[in-house]
Amino acid sequence: MPTTRRQFLRLAGGVTVAGTIPIGTLRPLEATPAMLNTAIRNVVGEAQIHTGRVKLDIPPLVENGNTVPMTVSVASPMTADDHVKSIHVFNEKNPQPNIGNFYFGPSSGRAQVSTRIRLADTQKVVAIARLSDDTFWQIAADVVVTLAACTEEVN
Amino acid sequence: MAALINVPSKAKRGEIIEIRTLTSHIMETGFRHTADGKLVPRNIITSFTCRYNGTEIFRADLFPAIAANPYLSFFAVAKESGKFEFEWIGDNGYSSTASASITVE
Numbered sequence: 632m633p634t635t636r637r638q639f640l641r642l643a644g645g646v647t648v649a650g651t652i653p654i655g656t657l658r659p660l661e662a663t664p665a666m667l668n669t670a671i672r673n674v675v676g677e678a679q680i681h682t683g684r685v686k687l688d689i690p691p692l693v694e695n696g697n698t699v700p701m702t703v704s705v706a707s708p709m710t711a712d713d714h715v716k717s718i719h720v721f722n723e724k725n726p727q728p729n730i731g732n733f734y735f736g737p738s739s740g741r742a743q744v745s746t747r748i749r750l751a752d753t754q755k756v757v758a759i760a761r762l763s764d765d766t767f768w769q770i771a772a773d774v775v776v777t778l779a780a781c782t783e784e785v786n
Numbered sequence: 787m788a789a790l791i792n793v794p795s796k797a798k799r800g801e802i803i804e805i806r807t808l809t810s811h812i813m814e815t816g817f818r819h820t821a822d823g824k825l826v827p828r829n830i831i832t833s834f835t836c837r838y839n840g841t842e843i844f845r846a847d848l849f850p851a852i853a854a855n856p857y858l859s860f861f862a863v864a865k866e867s868g869k870f871e872f873e874w875i876g877d878n879g880y881s882s883t884a885s886a887s888i889t890v891e
Contacts, residue, residue: 698853725851726817732847733860739843740802741861746846747853749815781850785820 667721670728671759674719675767680759684768685718687758691773696750696780703758704743705768709735715742716761724754725781749780791872793886797864805836805844806859809874809882815850831856831876839868864890 671680688702705715714737720730733744742760750756753776759769792806809831816828828850836844844860862870867890874882 722851726815727850729847729849730851731849734845735860736843738838738841738863738865739861740863743861744844744846745857745859747857749851749853780853781815781817783818785818785826 664723667723667728667757670721671719671757674732674761675759678765678767680767680769682769685758685760685770687756687770687772689756689772689774692775693750693777695778696752696776697778698747699750699774699776700745701748701756702743702745703733703760704741705760705762707742707762709737709740709742711737712763714739714763716763716765718742718744719759719761720748721757721759722748722750722754723757724752725749726751730756750774750776751779751781752776789872789874789882789884791870791884791886793870793888795887796889796891799864799866799890801864802861803864803888804859804861805870805886806857807834807836807872807884808855808857809884810855811874811876811880813848813850813852813854813856817850829877829880831874831880833873833875834858835873835875836860836862837871837873838862839866840871864888866890 684705686704693699703718707715715735718733721728722730730748735742755771755773757771759767761767789809794803797803811831814826814829818826830850831848834846843862870886872884
């Protein structure tokens, strides 16, 4: 089939666009599940991660990924012998896998933190708590995002 | 920089109180590009600390995935009257502090 002018121009245009992609965008703009695992292992080490005890309150569907309210809590007496040392929150598909690390002590009274986060895509959010006996507990939540954050163009 | 702090002015001894903080900061992710393709450099708050009469009671490491104008809410046991001090530290030498007083009865 002979190449039409229209097809040729489309092809040529495509090559030009591809050829001018700045080097900056060649690095992965998504954290991969492997990066998520690495980030988790950096915090947890080789320890086993149990499921449960942690509560992650995040809307299952958000319109705007730029500010997503999130509350993480762990039911704990928060005494000197039995308290939550820290809570670590991760994501699967933002440009990098960490969201925040939050450190507590017996004088916190309650192991709970609320903040607002950014989500670049529909993805899984993972919260891991480290207890004073150095056990780790995790929970994951799926969030559907209709307007992504983090990498949009600056106006 | 402006910060909004919400700490109850009075509490009973041993009561668990909620502390809410909001500070104004762009939290530029470092992953965004301008229309002409330039990468906008990262400019975020990386660390937040709350001290109660000099003792650290809550700390947070923040990442670009924290929304602009970081909001943090957490809890503390009201042990004695005194002062909560808040500190935000970030990229480009950013540093900001705030404080709030509490009377414990």
